[in-house]
Amino acid sequence: MIWVNAIVQGILLGGFYALLACGLSLMFGVMRIINLAHGDIAVVGAYLVWLLATQLNISPFLAALLVIPGMWVVGYALYVLLLERSRRAGLLVPLLTTFGLAIVIENVLLQIFSPDVHSLLSSTGTLATASVQIGSGLSISALGTLIFATAVVVLTALQLFLSRTNAGRQMRATAEDPDAAELIGINARAVYAKATAIAVATAALGGVFLAIRSTFDPSTGPTQLIFAFEAVVIGGFGSAWGTLLGGIVLGVAQVIGEQVNPQYAVLFGHIVFLLVLASPRGGILARRGREQ
Amino acid sequence: MSLLEVRAVDAQYGLLKAVRGVTLSIDEGETRALIGANGAGKTTLLRTIAGAHRPAAGSIVFDGKDITGVPAHRRVALGIALVPEGRRLFPGLTVEENLSIAGAHKRGGGWTVERVLDAFPMLRARRTQRAATLSGGEQQATAIGRALMCNPRLLLLDEVSLGLAPVAVASVYDSLKTLITGGTTVVIVEQDLGRALGVATRVTCMLHGQVVLEGAAKDLTREQVTAAYFGTQRASGVGTS
Amino acid sequence: MIRARGAPIAGAFHVQRWTRLSIASAVVSVAVIVVLAIVPFLFGSDVTQQLTVLLTFVILAVMWNALAGYGGLISVGQQAFIGLGAYGTIFLTQHGFTPYLAMIVAGIGAGAVAIPVSFIMLRLRGGQFAIGMWVVAEVFGILVSLDQSLGGGTGVSLVGLNTYAPGYRQAYTFWLTLACATVLLGLVFFLLRRRIGTSLQAVRDDEEAAASLGVNVGRSKRVLFIVAAVGCGIAGSLYLANTLFIQTDSVFGVQWTAYMLFMVLVGGLGTFEGPILGAVIFYLIQAQFGNSGAWYFVGLGAVAIAFALFLPNGIWGAIDRRLRLRLLPVGYTLRSRETAAPAEPAATTDEG
Numbered sequence: 095m096i097w098v099n100a101i102v103q104g105i106l107l108g109g110f111y112a113l114l115a116c117g118l119s120l121m122f123g124v125m126r127i128i129n130l131a132h133g134d135i136a137v138v139g140a141y142l143v144w145l146l147a148t149q150l151n152i153s154p155f156l157a158a159l160l161v162i163p164g165m166w167v168v169g170y171a172l173y174v175l176l177l178e179r180s181r182r183a184g185l186l187v188p189l190l191t192t193f194g195l196a197i198v199i200e201n202v203l204l205q206i207f208s209p210d211v212h213s214l215l216s217s218t219g220t221l222a223t224a225s226v227q228i229g230s231g232l233s234i235s236a237l238g239t240l241i242f243a244t245a246v247v248v249l250t251a252l253q254l255f256l257s258r259t260n261a262g263r264q265m266r267a268t269a270e271d272p273d274a275a276e277l278i279g280i281n282a283r284a285v286y287a288k289a290t291a292i293a294v295a296t297a298a299l300g301g302v303f304l305a306i307r308s309t310f311d312p313s314t315g316p317t318q319l320i321f322a323f324e325a326v327v328i329g330g331f332g333s334a335w336g337t338l339l340g341g342i343v344l345g346v347a348q349v350i351g352e353q354v355n356p357q358y359a360v361l362f363g364h365i366v367f368l369l370v371l372a373s374p375r376g377g378i379l380a381r382r383g384r385e386q
Numbered sequence: 387m388s389l390l391e392v393r394a395v396d397a398q399y400g401l402l403k404a405v406r407g408v409t410l411s412i413d414e415g416e417t418r419a420l421i422g423a424n425g426a427g428k429t430t431l432l433r434t435i436a437g438a439h440r441p442a443a444g445s446i447v448f449d450g451k452d453i454t455g456v457p458a459h460r461r462v463a464l465g466i467a468l469v470p471e472g473r474r475l476f477p478g479l480t481v482e483e484n485l486s487i488a489g490a491h492k493r494g495g496g497w498t499v500e501r502v503l504d505a506f507p508m509l510r511a512r513r514t515q516r517a518a519t520l521s522g523g524e525q526q527a528t529a530i531g532r533a534l535m536c537n538p539r540l541l542l543l544d545e546v547s548l549g550l551a552p553v554a555v556a557s558v559y560d561s562l563k564t565l566i567t568g569g570t571t572v573v574i575v576e577q578d579l580g581r582a583l584g585v586a587t588r589v590t591c592m593l594h595g596q597v598v599l600e601g602a603a604k605d606l607t608r609e610q611v612t613a614a615y616f617g618t619q620r621a622s623g624v625g626t627s
Numbered sequence: 628m629i630r631a632r633g634a635p636i637a638g639a640f641h642v643q644r645w646t647r648l649s650i651a652s653a654v655v656s657v658a659v660i661v662v663l664a665i666v667p668f669l670f671g672s673d674v675t676q677q678l679t680v681l682l683t684f685v686i687l688a689v690m691w692n693a694l695a696g697y698g699g700l701i702s703v704g705q706q707a708f709i710g711l712g713a714y715g716t717i718f719l720t721q722h723g724f725t726p727y728l729a730m731i732v733a734g735i736g737a738g739a740v741a742i743p744v745s746f747i748m749l750r751l752r753g754g755q756f757a758i759g760m761w762v763v764a765e766v767f768g769i770l771v772s773l774d775q776s777l778g779g780g781t782g783v784s785l786v787g788l789n790t791y792a793p794g795y796r797q798a799y800t801f802w803l804t805l806a807c808a809t810v811l812l813g814l815v816f817f818l819l820r821r822r823i824g825t826s827l828q829a830v831r832d833d834e835e836a837a838a839s840l841g842v843n844v845g846r847s848k849r850v851l852f853i854v855a856a857v858g859c860g861i862a863g864s865l866y867l868a869n870t871l872f873i874q875t876d877s878v879f880g881v882q883w884t885a886y887m888l889f890m891v892l893v894g895g896l897g898t899f900e901g902p903i904l905g906a907v908i909f910y911l912i913q914a915q916f917g918n919s920g921a922w923y924f925v926g927l928g929a930v931a932i933a934f935a936l937f938l939p940n941g942i943w944g945a946i947d948r949r950l951r952l953r954l955l956p957v958g959y960t961l962r963s964r965e966t967a968a969p970a971e972p973a974a975t976t977d978e979g
Contacts, residue, residue, distance in 0.1 A: 128754025130703065179936050189701045189757050190892060190935040197885050197928030201921040263487045267476040274474035277436055278488035279462030279536055316881060320765065323758045361769045364762050371759065372747045 095231030100353050102232060104346030108325075109242030110307065112341030114300035114318055115325035116249055117293030119337050122326070124269040124289040127177060127188040131196040132297055133319030134203075137312070139165055139298025140305035141203060144212050154214045158302045162295050169294025173287040181286070196315065203312035214305040241303045245341075248296060249334035265289060317360075324367040389414040389571050390435065390540055395444030397427070397434045404430035406595040407444070412540070417572045419586030419603070421579060423615060427595035428575045429471050432542045435573075436468035437461040448540070465539035469546060471575075473529040477518035481509055481528050484517050488535035495537025502531035505561055523554025530558070534565075541565070543574045547581060559585065579611060593617045663805055667798035675801045676869060681910045682804045683865045684890060686811055688902035688909075690858035691887035693815050696897035698851045701753070703884045704760025707744075707767045708737040708856040710879040712863030714771050717783050717873070721776065726787035727803055730864035734807075737860025738853045745852045749845065761881065768879030782874035785867055800868045807865065811858045816899065818854065882924075889927050892934040895941030904943050 118132050129135075139161060146157035176195065180188040224236035256262040265285050268275040272282040304310055304318065321344065329340025344363050351362025388411040397405040405427040412418050420428050433439040435446060437458035445454040453461060475484055485499045503510045506527040512520055517528060526546055533541060543562075547555040559581060566572055566585060576582035583589065583603055591599035591614035599606075599614035612618075663682075667675045687705075694700045715733030720726050744763055751759045772780035788796055867873050890909045895901020916923045938945055 122754070126753070128758065130754070130757065176932070176936075183936060183939060185753060186695070186699060186701050187935050187939070189754055190888060191932045193703065193757075193884070193888060194928040194932035194935065197931070198925050201924040201928070205921040205925070260487060263479060263483050267479060267484075267487050270476045270478055271474055273438060274470060274476070276458035277438055277462065277468050277470060277474075278532055279459050280487065281457075281459045316761075320758065320762055323755075324762065327755070357769075357773060361766065361773075364766045364769070367762060368747060368766070371750065 095229065096353065097350075099232045100349045101346055102234060103238070104349035105342050106234070106238035106242045106345070107349060108338070108342030108345030109238075109245035110300070110303055110341070111321050111325040111344050112338040113241070113245040113248060113296065113303065115322040115329075115337050115341055116252055116334060117296040117300075118319075118322045119326045119329075119331070119334075120252065120289055120296075121293045122331070124265055125177075125181060125286050126185075127181060127192070128323070129177075129290075129293065130189060130192040130319065131199055131315070132192075132293070132322060133317065134196045134199040134315030135165075135168075135294055136297040136301035136304060136318050137203065137310055137315040138199060139301030140214075140310045140314075141207060141212075142298075143302045144214055144305055147214060147217055153219075154217055154302065154306060158299065161302070162298055165298035166291045166295040169291035170287045172294060173290035174283075177290060178283060178286070196319075200312050200315060207312060209311055209313070211309045211311045212305070213309040214302075215307070218306055237307060241307065244299070244303070245338065248299065249338055252292070252296075253334040261288070321363070324363060328367060328370050388412055389416075389449060390573075391447040392431070392435065393445045393447065395431070395434060395446065396442040397430050397439055398442050399430075403442075404595055405434065405441075408592075408595070408597055409444075410590055410597060410600065412571060412573060414539075414571055415569055417566050417574065417585055417587045419582035419589045420573055420575045420592065421577075421582050421589065421611065421615060422592035423617075424577075426592040428592055429544055430595075431592070432468060432544050432573065432575060433470075435540075436466055436542055438468070438470075462536050462538075465537070466542070467533040467536040467538035467540070468542040469529050469533045469544060471544040471548070473525050475517040475520075475525055475528055475532070478516060480514050480516055481520070481524075482513050484528055484532050485535050488532045497534045497537050499535070502534055505534070505564065506531055508557070521554070522550050523558065526550060526554070526558055527561070530561070538570065540571045540573070543572065545575055545577065547576065547578055555581070579608070579615070583608075583611070591615060660805065660809055664802065667801055672794050672797040675797045677914075679797070679801045679804045679865065679869050681906065682801075682808045683862050683869070684886070684906035684910055685903050686804075686808050686858055686862045686865075687883070687887050688890035688894065688906040689812055689815055690855040690862070691884075692891045692894075692896060692898075692902040693819070693851055693858075694855045695891060696902075697819060698848050700749075700848065700852070701757045702760040702855075703757045703881060704762070704764035705855065705859045705887060706879050706881060706883040707760065707764035708741065708859035709863035709866070709883055710764070710767055710771065710875070711737040711740055712860030713867040713873050713878045714777055714783075714875075715860065716864040716867055717777060717785060720785065720787045726785060726868065727799065729787070730803065730861065730868060731807075733864045734857050734861030737863070738857035741853045741856030742849075744856075745849050749848055749852060764879055764881070768875050771879070772875040778874075780875050782872055784872045788868060788871060800865070803868070804865050807861050811854075811861065812903075814854060815858075818850065819899065885924070885927060885931075889931045891941070892931050893941055895943030895947075896939065898940060898943045898947065901941045901943035905941065908942075 114133075114136060118129065121127050121129055121132075142161045142164070143154050143157045146152065146160060147154045150157070176191055177188060180191040218237070221236055221240070225233045226236075227233045254262075256266055264275065264280050265288070267278075268280055268282050268285040275285070276282050300318070300322075301310075304314070325341040325344050326337055327340065328343050329336035329338070343366060347366040348359045348363040352359035354362075390412040392408055392410050395405055395408050396403065404425075408427070408431060420431070422428050430439060434441050437453070437456060437460075441454065445452055447453065448461070448464060448466060451464075453464065456464070476487075479487070482499055485502055503513070508524055509527055509531065512524055517525065520528065530543070530546065533543075546558055546562075550558065555578075562572070562574075562585065572585075574582060574585065583606075586603045589599070589601060589603050589606055589611065590597055591611060593614065594617070598617070599610065601610075663678065666678060687709075691702070691705060694702055694705075712730075712733050715736045716726070716729045719729035719732055724732065748756060748759050748763065771777055777783055788800075791799065863878065866878070886909060890905035891902050892905070893908055894903065894905020912927075916926070934941060940947070
C-alpha cells in the first residue's frame with residue numbers, strides 16, 4: 095500500500111510539474127527559446143500572490159486572479175523588451191540573456207524580501223489539511239487533487255487553443271515557418287509575444303501552487319526550472335499530454351526516491367531524466383527537440 | 387496609375403548583391419512574367435516586394451504609398467501576397483488550416499476556403515489532411531489558395547511549376563488563367579519560357595540582378611527573350627529600361 | 628553574380644596567421660608569465676593569494692569561452708567539473724596522494740568523467756544542453772553530499788596542505804596555478820589554431836553546413852568538452868587549495884556559471900584574448916563590490932544582459948574591430964598581396 099500511495103502522490107505531484115512545464119514547452123515549441131528564468135518567474139508569481147494575500151488579507155486564490163493577468167502583461171513585455179532582440183541576435187543569445195535575467199530576478203527578490211522562507215499553506219484554510227482516506231495507507235489530499243485538476247484544465251485549454259482557434263493555428267504555423275507566416279499576414283512578433291505571455295502566466299500559476307503546497311524563497315526558482323525542463327524532456331517535447339506524462343513520471347520517481355530515503359527524492363528524478371536521455375529514445379528526443 | 391512601382395532597388399545577402407538597381411512598374415490588372423536564369427535575382431526581387439527581404443537601397447511604392455519600411459505581414463493587409471518558392475506550406479497543419487489562417491486578415495474580396503476548394507477541386511478530398519502528406523501539385527494548389535485567401539490585389543507567384551509533373555503544371559496554370567481573367571494583378575516568375583509568355587501581358591527579363599529587357603509579350607520575339615535570358619547579347623530596342 | 632572587383636581572387640591574397648604584432652604579443656605573453664613567476668619573491672602572500680584567485684578566474688573564463696564561443700555550447704553546469712576537481716582532490720588526499728599531485732590528478736579525473744557525460748549531453752543542443760548540464764551538476768552535488776567521508780553537505784577541509792608554512796603554501800599554490808593556466812591556455816590556443824578550431828567555428832556558424840563539408844562535428848565538440856572539463860576541474864582544485872575549505876552547495880553552485888558568463892560576455896565571447904580581459908575586470912569588480920550583497924549580483928546579471936544584446940563580442944571585440952588588434956591569433960587573416968592591408972572583415976575566421 096505504501097507504494098500505491100507513493101505512486102498516487104507522485105501522479106498528483108506530476109500535475110504540478112506539468113503546470114510549471116507547459117509554458118517552457120510552449121516557448122520552446124513556438125520560438126526555440128528556452129527561458130532560463132522560467133522558474134524564477136514562477137517564484138515572482140508566488141511572491142506577488144503572497145504579498146497581496148498577506149497585505150490585503152485576502153485568499154491566495156483571489157490574489158492569484160489578480161496576479162495572473164498581470165503576469166500575462168509582464169510576459170508580453172518580456173518578449174518585446176528582451177527576447178525579441180535576443181532572438182534576433184543569434185541562437186545562443188536568448189540563453190545568455192535569460193540566464194542574466196534569472197540572476198537579476200533572484201537577487202532583486204533577495205534584496206526586497208530577504209532570504210526568509212515563506213508559504214501560503216496556512217492561509218488556504220481547510221484546503222491545506224483536507225484529504226480523502228482510502229483504505230489504510232492511501233490518502234488523497236484535496237490540495238493535490240486541486241493542483242492536478244488545474245493542470246489538466248490548463249493543458250486541455252492550451253491544446254484546444256492550439257488546435258481549434260485561429261490564433262492557436264497561427265501560432266503553430268509561425269512555429270513551423272515564421273517567414274512564410276509573415277507572408278500570409280501573420281505578425282510573427284505578436285505571436286511570439288503572445289506565446290511568452292501564456293508561458294509567463296502559466297508559470298505564475300505554477301508559482302502560486304508552489305507557494306501553497308510548499309515553501310519558497312528567492313533561490314527556489316532554478317530548481318523549479320530544472321524540474322519543469324525534466325518534465326518536458328521526459329514527456330518527449332511533444333503535446334501537452336506528453337508534458338503531463340513527463341511530469342507524472344518525474345513526480346512518481348521523486349516520491350519513490352523519497353520513500354527509499356528522503357535525500358534521494360530529487361536525485362531519483364534527475365536519474366530518470368538522465369536515463370531517458372541516455373536511452374536510444376533519448377537520441378530521438380534530442381533530435382525532435384532540435385527540429386521542433 | 388501603376389499599382390506597384392519598384393524604384394532603383396538594391397537587395398543583397400551579406401556581400402552578395404542579388405538585385406541591382408531594379409526599376410519597374412506594374413499596372414493594375416496586368417500579368418507580368420519575370421524571367422531569367424537561375425540566380426538572376428527574380429526570387430529576391432519578389433521577396434523584396436513582399437517585404438520578406440529588406441532592400442539595401444531604393445524604394446517600393448504600392449498603390450501610391452511608399453511601403454519600403456512596411457513589414458511583410460502588413461503588406462499582406464495592404465493587398466500583396468506571395469506564393470513563395472518551394473511553396474512553404476505549414477507541414478503540420480491541414481489543408482484547411484493552411485488556408486483558413488491566411489484569411490485572418492479580412493481585406494474584403496470574398497475568397498473563402500470553399501471558393502479556394504472550388505477553384506482547386508483536387509484539394510477537396512485532402513481538406514483534413516496534413517499538408518506534408520500532399521503531392522507536389524496539391525501542395526502548389528494549396529500554396530496558391532493560401533495566398534488567395536489574403537484577397538490580394540497583387541499576387542506574386544514564384545516558380546509555381548517547379549518540381550511538378552506536367553499534368554499538375556497544366557492544371558495549376560488552368561486555374562491561374564481563371565484568376566488572371568478575373569482581374570487580379572499577377573507577377574509570375576517562371577523558368578518555362580513558353581508557359582510564361584503564354585499567360586503574360588508584359589515580360590521583364592533579368593540578368594545578373596538587373597533588368598535587361600522589358601516589353602509587351604506580343605511585341606517580343608522568342609529570340610529576343612532567349613538572348614536576354616542567357617545574356618548572349620545585350621538586347622536593345624524594344625522597351626529596354 | 629558576384630565578381631571580385633579588380634584583380635582575380637586567386638593569387639591576390641595570402642593567408643596570414645602571425646602578424647608582426649602577434650609575434651610581439653607572444654613574446655610579451657612569455658615575459659608576463661616570467662614576471663608573474665617571480666611575484667612570490669617580490670610581494671607578500673596576500674598579493675600572491677589574490678593573483679591565484681585572478682588566474683583561477685582566467686582559467687574558468689577561457690574554458691567557458693572555449694565551449695560557448697567556439698563550440699556553440701552554453702553550459703549552465705560547468706560547476707559539475709569544478710566540484711569534481713575540488714572534491715576529487717579531497718578524496719585523493721584521503722587516499723594517500725600528496726595535495727599538489729592530487730589537484731592535478733583530480734583535474735584530469737574530471738576530464739575522464741566528462742567522457743561518458745559527453746555521450747549523453749552532446750546529443751543536446753542550445754538550451755537543452757544548457758539545462759542538461761545543470762542537471763548533471765546537481766546530480767554530482769547531491770551524490771557528493773550523500774558521502775559522509777567527504778563531509779556530507781556541511782563541508783570539508785583540505786588537510787594535507789597545512790604541513791607547509793602559509794607563505795610557502797601560497798607561493799606553491801600560486802606557481803601551480805600559473806603553470807596550470809599556462810598549460811591550459813596554451814592547450815586551448817593550439818587546439819583552436821589547429822584544424823579543430825577552424826572546424827569548430829564552422830560548426831558554431833552553421834552546424835549542418837559544416838557536417839556536410841565533412842567536418843567531424845561530434846569529435847571536435849567532444850575534445851573541447853573534455854578539455855573544458857579538465858580546465859574547470861583544475862580550477863576547482865586550485866580554488867580549494869586557496870580556500871582550504873569547501874561545501875557542496877557553493878562549489879557545485881550555479882553562481883560559477885554566472886561568473887563565467889559575465890567574464891566571457893564582458894571580455895569578448897568567441898575571442899581568445901577577451902575572456903582573459905573579462906577575468907581581470909571581474910576580479911576588480913569583485914574586489915570592489917563583492918561585499919555589496921544582492922545588488923552586486925543584480926549588477927552582474929544586468930551587465931551580462933547588456934553585453935549580450937549590445938556588444939556581443941565584448942570589450943575585446945570592440946577594441947579588435949576598431950584597431951584590428953589580434954594579439955594571439957587563433958584564426959586566419961586574408962591579406963591582399965598587393966597592399967598587405969587587411970581584407971574585408973568577413974574573410975577572417977575569428978570574426979563574429
